[in-house]
Amino acid sequence: MTNDRPWLPYALILPSVAFLALLFVVPLVQTVWLALSENGAPSLANIRTMAGDINFARSVQNTFLLALAVIPVQIAIALAMGTLVSKIGAGRETILWIWTIPLGISDLAAGMVWLAILQNTGYLNSLLFGLGLIERQTAWLTYQTPVALFIGIAIAEIWRGTAIVMVIIVAGLNQVPKEFREAAEVFGAGPWTRFWRITLPLIRPALQSALILRTVLAFEVFAVVYALGGRNFPVLVGEAYAWQNQNQNYGVAAAYAVLIMVISLAATLVYLKIVKVDPERLP
Amino acid sequence: MANIVIDRIRKAFGAFEALKEVSLTINDGEFVSLLGPSGCGKTTLLRIIAGLETATAGDIRIGDRSIIGLPPKERGLAMVFQNYAVFPHMTVYENVAFGLRMQKADEARVKKQVEKAAGLLHIEPYLDRYPNKLSGGQRQRVAVARALAVEPKVLLMDEPLSNLDALLRLEMRTELKTVLQAAGTTTIYVTHDQTEAMGLSDRIAVMHGGVVEQVGDPVEIYNHPATRFVGGFIGNPPMNFITVPVERGHVAAGAEQLSVPQGAGDSVVLGLRGEAVALVPREAGLEMQVRVAEPMGSHLLLTGSIQGQPARVVLPPSEAVRSGDVIGLRPDRNRITWLSPESGKSYPPSAA
Numbered sequence: 001m002t003n004d005r006p007w008l009p010y011a012l013i014l015p016s017v018a019f020l021a022l023l024f025v026v027p028l029v030q031t032v033w034l035a036l037s038e039n040g041a042p043s044l045a046n047i048r049t050m051a052g053d054i055n056f057a058r059s060v061q062n063t064f065l066l067a068l069a070v071i072p073v074q075i076a077i078a079l080a081m082g083t084l085v086s087k088i089g090a091g092r093e094t095i096l097w098i099w100t101i102p103l104g105i106s107d108l109a110a111g112m113v114w115l116a117i118l119q120n121t122g123y124l125n126s127l128l129f130g131l132g133l134i135e136r137q138t139a140w141l142t143y144q145t146p147v148a149l150f151i152g153i154a155i156a157e158i159w160r161g162t163a164i165v166m167v168i169i170v171a172g173l174n175q176v177p178k179e180f181r182e183a184a185e186v187f188g189a190g191p192w193t194r195f196w197r198i199t200l201p202l203i204r205p206a207l208q209s210a211l212i213l214r215t216v217l218a219f220e221v222f223a224v225v226y227a228l229g230g231r232n233f234p235v236l237v238g239e240a241y242a243w244q245n246q247n248q249n250y251g252v253a254a255a256y257a258v259l260i261m262v263i264s265l266a267a268t269l270v271y272l273k274i275v276k277v278d279p280e281r282l283p
Numbered sequence: 284m285a286n287i288v289i290d291r292i293r294k295a296f297g298a299f300e301a302l303k304e305v306s307l308t309i310n311d312g313e314f315v316s317l318l319g320p321s322g323c324g325k326t327t328l329l330r331i332i333a334g335l336e337t338a339t340a341g342d343i344r345i346g347d348r349s350i351i352g353l354p355p356k357e358r359g360l361a362m363v364f365q366n367y368a369v370f371p372h373m374t375v376y377e378n379v380a381f382g383l384r385m386q387k388a389d390e391a392r393v394k395k396q397v398e399k400a401a402g403l404l405h406i407e408p409y410l411d412r413y414p415n416k417l418s419g420g421q422r423q424r425v426a427v428a429r430a431l432a433v434e435p436k437v438l439l440m441d442e443p444l445s446n447l448d449a450l451l452r453l454e455m456r457t458e459l460k461t462v463l464q465a466a467g468t469t470t471i472y473v474t475h476d477q478t479e480a481m482g483l484s485d486r487i488a489v490m491h492g493g494v495v496e497q498v499g500d501p502v503e504i505y506n507h508p509a510t511r512f513v514g515g516f517i518g519n520p521p522m523n524f525i526t527v528p529v530e531r532g533h534v535a536a537g538a539e540q541l542s543v544p545q546g547a548g549d550s551v552v553l554g555l556r557g558e559a560v561a562l563v564p565r566e567a568g569l570e571m572q573v574r575v576a577e578p579m580g581s582h583l584l585l586t587g588s589i590q591g592q593p594a595r596v597v598l599p600p601s602e603a604v605r606s607g608d609v610i611g612l613r614p615d616r617n618r619i620t621w622l623s624p625e626s627g628k629s630y631p632p633s634a635a
Contacts, residue, residue, distance in 0.1 A: 183368035
């Protein structure tokens with residue numbers, strides 16, 4: 001049927017392309033222009049202002065450290081959860097459902113939940129005091145306790161963002177026929193060998209998607225950090241927000257936005273290169 | 284090499300009894316098929332032997348050593364799966380070498396064994412390739428080579444040919460037989476395809492509803508089914524079962540009197556293979572109404588009824604019988620199986 005009307009497929013995708021162009025490409029070009037211009041002329045002034053800011057180096061460092069701390073833990077936990085749930089027969093759906101609850105909570109709300117736990121009058125201090133481990137309220141989330149603050153933010157991020165990784169990994173695990181693991185078992189592979197030599201290579205595509213998605217999200221981390229640490233723990237998106245709203249300097253804010261995009265793109269390319277998915281080697 | 288004793292194995296999935304006390308002995312070097320329709324428990328039994336499933340009760344011994352609590356890798360067996368389960372992320376070489384690598388065999392032995400197995404299965408040209416580049420038949424060969432490379436005491440095969448097309452299946456069947464005869468490995472082969480079981484096996488265990496209905500060599504099972512189920516399941520067309528009245532220890536088949544075994548009641552089931560008859564004049568034998576006559580070239584297939592009960596017989600292609608004819612059939616006395624109409628079990632052949 002499409003043979004007589006070769007334009008038909010293009011016509012069908014036209015609305016979505018137009019939609020994307022209008023709401024994605026146009027703002028993107030505008031943002032890039034905003035970042036790389038001053039008073040209507042091309043300029044690196046915004047980039048210079050950004051790079052010279054007192055919080056710039058710290059926000060880059062914090063964002064990367066957080067990504068480095070959070071992503072491996074999330075992948076490991078998600079793999080463990082996915083493997084566990086694949087061994088469960090009855091109640092599997094319920095467990096998956098409960099595990100994905102954090103997905104349905106907005107990141108600001110997630111930040112508030114952890115703030116309620118970690119603030120001076122929070123549940124953690126009440127518990128520690130109740131157990132007699134501390135004598136008075138202890139502050140965890142100040143600029144004087146950077147390590148505790150970092151750990152608190154990392155835990156909140158892990159809690160909030162692991163579910164999406166798990167969903168992708170469970171989908172990947174479901175794609176692997178159980179006969180592969182059984183064959184490995186019959187031929188003498190123990191549980192660890194089966195996991196490392198059979199399961200993990202076979203869920204490469206899911207692993208790649210999860211890593212890319214999670215990394216892009218990690219560089220966009222904001223609300224949880226803002227709720228728990230404010231600007232005591234500067235991150236890239238937080239700085240963009242501050243320049244946009246408090247300093248009213250849209251150019252520098254745009255420069256941060258472009259930097260985040262470049263980092264995300266670079267990370268994606270790195271993953272595509274490192275976690276290669278060869279369609280020839282898939283089931 | 285080892286014999287296998289399956290001793291009163293039971294397996295229940297919740298309230299459902301998949302296996303009800305199955306016992307079977309397989310001799311060293313023997314090829315035994317577990318044959319039955321889907322849901323009969325044959326695959327469950329194989330998986331219990333492999334250690335992929337746990338039996339509810341019973342024991343399995345390989346060469347006098349109980350393996351029932353052992354993990355699969357300590358059982359000394361190899362398996363070929365229905366969907367091959369050839370690892371897609373490893374080359375054919377690494378696939379065949381997998382079992383040896385797990386045994387931490389040294390490189391020289393790995394190479395020697397892989398080449399030997401690859402040679403047996405004619406897959407040397409593909410050793411560097413990935414399985415996705417191979418056809419179903421070639422992947423099947425890789426799966427068999429992987430199993431043979433570890434020189435297992437026992438080889439388990441779960442419907443290994445069912446995913447191949449008909450022509451390839453026939454070819455692989457012949458080749459499997461050649462390869463396995465040369466290797467001399469004790470083999471348990473699960474299939475629902477009776478021609479496969481007949482063609483490959485030294486002995487067949489016919490399973491139905493979680494029990495072994497009969498164990499015997501293919502010819503014995505074909506000619507003397509122990510139960511009505513076995514007779515109906517084995518052979519194409521299946522055995523005819525005609526319930527006939529008994530008068531003074533005999534059954535009348537036209538002019539002929541067939542003596543029935545002792546212990547038979549007022550009626551008995553005459554089990555008759557479709558080809559174990561000769562065409563005779565109508566009044567001289569069992570009368571058959573032919574509904575459809577199908578000339579198949581190699582034989583003539585007749586479908587109709589004998590004494591009002593459905594029947595299928597096979598005659599030489601030269602016989603001139605047409606749809607709608609009424610013919611007489613003389614059963615070959617030596618090839619009749621008498622069965623009890625109540626229990627569905629056959630009377631021992633010697634009693635007839």
